[in-house]
Structures are given as structure tokens and as C-alpha cells.
Amino acid sequence: MFVLTRNKFQKIMIKRGGIVLTQRLARSTVSSYDISEYQYLQVSKVPTLHFQASLPRLPIPKLEDTCKRYLNAQKPLLNEKELQNTSACISKFLANEGQSLQKQLIHINNENSHTSYISEPWFDMYLRDRKPLPINYNPFLVYSPESDPKYDTQLVKATNLVVSSLRFLKSLKNNILEPEVFHMKPEKSDTELFRNVTRLIPPRFSWYGAYLFKAFPLDMSQYKNLFNTTRIPGLEKDVIFHDSSAKHLVVLRRGHFYAFDVLDSNDFIRSPKEIAACLKAILEDDRPPNKHPVGVLTTSERDQWAQARSHLVETGNREILKKIDSAVFAMILDDEVIGTDHNKLLRTYLHADGTNRWFDKSFSLIVSKDGCSGINFEHSWGDGVAVLRYFQDVKADISKNPKFHPNEVNELTQESANIERLQFSIDAESENIINQQKAKYQDWINRLCIDYTIYEEFGKNQCKKLRVSPDAVMQLAFQLALYILENKVVPTYESCSTAAYKHGRTETIRPCTLETKKICIAMTRQQTELSKSDLKNMILDCSKAHNVLTKEAVMGQGFDRHLFVLKKISEKSGSTKPVIFQDPAYDALNHNILSTSTLSSPVVIAGGFGPVVADGYGIGYMIQDERLGTVVTSYEGNRNATKYVQTLEHAFKKIHDVLSK
Known part of the structure; x- marks a missing residue:
């Protein structure tokens, strides 16, 4: 047995694009939350982007x-x-x-x-469209419930979704997330032999090796924009903003914004109890709903939102907006109880009333008061293949390998909840714009x-x-x-x-x-x-x-x-x-x-x-x-x-x- 500091441990984990798995670390010297079993959702033999260089180009039809x-x-x-x-x-x-x-x-x-010949004009098409994002562009997906209802309470579900999402992120960033491959004959290609053979083939030829197994690697260039990404409105054309260095999560509840770090200075995922304590403190914040919910502005026509956002910057909100834009993703904690009301469920995840949303984020995880959960995602940065892969992998992890358990709720301490409340400075002009957009959006969704x-x-x-x-x-x-x-x-x-x-x-x-x-x-x-x-x-x-x-x-x-x-x-x-x-x-x-x-x-x-x-x-x-x-x-x-x-x-x-x- 041997002793490793966090920094040394992290340095030796990366080797030739893969992870050296350390099976037996001294529990007395290394926190169980520092080891790869917790930090990574997957540890693939084949690097995540191994096939990317050799992918065929999109053909131009005759x-x-x-x-x-x-x-x-x-x-x-x-x-x-x-x-x-x-x-x-x-x-x-x-x-x-x-x-x-x-x-x-x-x-x-x-x-x-x-x-590809479609990539730039397709991005341009999305980013130039001036229509509002919700309903017009942002799709939604809702998770099936957990087999044990105790894991569907709001705090437990939200914590596990955050932890598993971060595990997915860490695997992606370290190039050890299993590559996305379409297996024509899974019994022959979704195997250890396939992985052992293809990982040894140089990346520029690796696609051809996969093809011999009747397996087709898929493009993964969109995946990096799953996290730390926001579509920012501009006049005539929006931009996609990405900041991979940010370590914090943004949480919305009752139209208020909160932020806390979910990764530490070494990019280690904080412990489930630390994350749960922060979420619990937010859920227990008894402030009434925000009278000036800035999030509703993301339901606006894009030029109007660009102008309103510029005014927010001018009135001292630049750093708050940057905090939201760079966040790993948005966690939405709703006070709604969905129950068995299917119409409420669909409307909650498609559009809601806009006051507790930020539709510009690459995706938002939404958890209702009774633990119903799902995702609403912005579409310009990527398509359903990337989102569904993330969605399914996280669901498998929270169902089979949850890191936070119902019996741990009572063990949470407020001392470990280090939260920043993001308080917008709202002047009379911004207040008027917010009130007008709330009414306009309500009229819109009433017609849907x-x-x-x-x-x-x-x-x-x-x-x-x-x-x-x-x-x-x-x-x-x-x-x-x-x-x-x-x-x-x-x-x-x-x-x-x-x-x-x-x-x-x-x-x-x-x-x-x-x-x-x-x-x-x-x-x-x-x-x-x-x-x-x-x-x-x-x-x-x-x-x-x-x-x-x-x-x-x-x-x-x-x-x-x-x-x-x-x-x-x-x-x-x-x-x-x-x-x-x-x-x-x-x-x-x-x-x-x-x-x-x-x-x-x-x-x-x-x-x-x-x-x-x-x-x-x-x-x-x-x-x-x-x-x-x-x-x-x-x-x-x-x-x-x-x-x-x-x-x-x-x-x-x-x-x-x-x-x-």
C-alpha cells in the first residue's frame, strides 16, 4: 500500500489517454471521493475521441x-x-x-x-433566427421514475442527478467516456475484443478498424458543449459561449439564482453530502418568489432579449450573467407538484411560466417538488444523439449506482453549504421589461x-x-x-x-x-x-x-x-x-x-x-x-x-x- 496526495494521484491517473485504475488505495489516507470509482462515470479502454480523426466526411449528393x-x-x-x-x-x-x-x-x-458542408450554415441558421427559444426550439425529455420512491424525493433526486452529471463530465473531459458507436451486430462488436483491437489502431485509421466489425463510430464533436455552455443573445445573431474552466453550478428556485462550486481546485467532484447540503440550503430558503425574475427574459424574441441583456450589463449585472453563462449547467428546483397530472408534466418541462427558467443554457435539469425530473435543452449547439446519450448514461448511474441515499439526508450539516446568492440589480427600466415579458409569455403559452x-x-x-x-x-x-x-x-x-x-x-x-x-x-x-x-x-x-x-x-x-x-x-x-x-x-x-x-x-x-x-x-x-x-x-x-x-x-x-x- 502507498500514500498519494490528491495532486499526485490525479497526475498518474492519466496515461496514454486512458486511466490507470488503482484498485486498492489506503482509505485512511485518500478520501473515497477522490478515487476514480467516484470521479468517473466510465473508464473506457478506447479513448472518447479515438475515432474522431478518421470519421468519414458528410457526402455532397449528386x-x-x-x-x-x-x-x-x-x-x-x-x-x-x-x-x-x-x-x-x-x-x-x-x-x-x-x-x-x-x-x-x-x-x-x-x-x-x-x-462538414452543413455545419457552419446550420449553426448560422439557428443563431440568426430571432424567434424565442422555448416551444419554438428547445425540446424536453422526462425521466422515468426510480424503482424506489425514496430516491424520487426532490433533494435526493437532484443531488444524484448533479453527481452523475459531473461524473459524465469528468469522463468526457478526461477522454475516457465510452465512444459513441452504432453497432450493427452488437454480439460481435459490442465486445472486449472490439475494444482491445480498435484502441491499438492509430486514430487516423481507427474508423476503418471499427467498420471491419460492422460498427460505426459517431461524431462526438458536439459533446463538449453539453457543459459550461450558453447561447447568448445578440442583435441579428446570437453566439455560443463556452468556458470549460468554470467549476460551479447555477441553481434556480422561485425565480432566484444561486451558485456553488461542484468541482474543487483540482477538478475533483465534491462529495455527495457537500452537494446535497448546498441544495438543501437552497430548498430551505424561505424567500417568496422573485418579484423580478430575470429568467423570464430568456423567453423573449432574441433581439429584444439582446437589448434587455445589454441594459442589465450596463446596470451592474455583468458578473452575475457571466456566472450563469459559464455554469456547468442549470439545476431548476421547482415548487410544482406534478402528481398524476400529465398535462402539467408536459407543460412544466416544455415551457412553464418562464419565471424559474434560463432557456439559453445548453441544458437545464428540472426537478419538481415531488421528484419528477427531466431536461430542457437549447438546440443550436447540438442534436438529440448527444443529449440522449448523456440522458441515458446519467439515468443508468442514478438508478444502479446512486451516490447519495435517502438515509443520509439527516446527516447533512449547514456548515458545508457554501452558497452564493446571485442578486440582480434591477432598475425601473428592467423591471418594466420583465413585467411586460411575463405577461407576453403567459399570453403565448395560454394559446398553446x-x-x-x-x-x-x-x-x-x-x-x-x-x-x-x-x-x-x-x-x-x-x-x-x-x-x-x-x-x-x-x-x-x-x-x-x-x-x-x-x-x-x-x-x-x-x-x-x-x-x-x-x-x-x-x-x-x-x-x-x-x-x-x-x-x-x-x-x-x-x-x-x-x-x-x-x-x-x-x-x-x-x-x-x-x-x-x-x-x-x-x-x-x-x-x-x-x-x-x-x-x-x-x-x-x-x-x-x-x-x-x-x-x-x-x-x-x-x-x-x-x-x-x-x-x-x-x-x-x-x-x-x-x-x-x-x-x-x-x-x-x-x-x-x-x-x-x-x-x-x-x-x-x-x-x-x-x-x-
């Missing part, structure tokens, strides 16, 4: 393929005359401006081999409809037995429900990750196809000569078409991002807008009435986002082994989420009835 796919997406939506016009516009584009724009894109891509359905009759397992894609079933149900209500199909967006490529973001799947339109018409006829066997074959055809679109999108062969970037290049050149973008059908296709996205996981009980257009539906959905779940949002006076959800239940039953025969 212009002819993009135009063909774009036309196919328009076919179910346009009448014959409109389709002829769109087809003519596409032909002109292919013969003229399209070729020049494609050459420019290829040149730009070749000059920036370190990234939100509802949900869980279909328990079948899920992923039965879909596979029936040889139909579960995602295709969900997307068909969304189309069928809309068709039943309105007797038409509409532009539809499904998000798909392109994280298999370096700095990939997302691509669009266009699930409204000729096949879905055909089956929707057939299933809504009062009388049909088609048998259930015929209808089933039509659903299978629909599933096959959807699978092709999904495969194309995953492989960077969709058309939406390609056309988006060509349009941006054209706009920068200042030349006449290409005819393909002058066509009303282009804007119509991008006015997505049905905007859909899924982050399916057994640990997620709800998730969603707002409509992306005023007259549309925002549809977050989950596909689990034995059930299908959907959260739908809309705005009053345009479309009705509750009516749509009721019709969606009917659509699920109709599809299930046909498939089961």
Missing part, C-alpha cells in the same frame, strides 16, 4: 439525385398543373444555376476538410394546446414480427390522422441524425410519400373493394418506401440540407434567386405542418417540442418494445392537438387492425 428526390417529395402534395411547373423549375435549375452552385459548394467543401396518447396494443416487437418498420407505422399514423381530419396530406418533416459523419448534424426524411397518400385514401373510404390483405400489402409497400428514405437520409443522401446550402450560397453571391427557389412549392414544402422527431429510450416517459409553424403540429414520439407514445402541440385557432390526438388513436387502431389480420 445534384441530379437531389433534384429527383426533391421532385418525389413534391408529388403527393401538388396537383398536376403545380407539379408540371415544379418539374420545369427543377429542369431549368439542373441545366443552369444548379451546376454553378454545386461547383462552388464542392470547392468550399474541399477548402474545409476539417468539417398540448396533448398526448400512449398506444399499448403494440410496439417495436410486434412491428418487427409483422415485418413492418415501427417508425414507418408511426409516420403512417400521423399522415392517416391528418387525412381523416382534413382529407388531404401536408408537408411533413422527420428529423434524422447524420452523426455517422464528421460534424454531421441532421437530415430530413420526407415521410409523406405517394405510398402513404395512397393508403390514407384507401383506409378512409366509406366502402372499399380492397381486402385487409390488400391494405396490409399497401402498408408494407409504404414501410419499404419509408425505409429507403431513412437509409438515404442516414447516409447523407437526403435533399433538404443540400438544397438549403445551395440556396445560402446563392444568397451570399447576391445573384438572381434560382428559379427552383422562386417556385412557391419550395416554400410550401418547407412550411412543415407536421414536424416530427423521436428520441426513443426505455428511460424516457415523455418528450416533445412546439409547432414549428403557427398552423402546424409539433409531434414528439417514442417507440418502445410494447407501446407507442406521442406528444402533440398546436396553437389555438389553427389546429387542435387534442382533436388530432383522438384521431391518432383511431389511426393506430385502424393500422393495427389491418396488420394483425
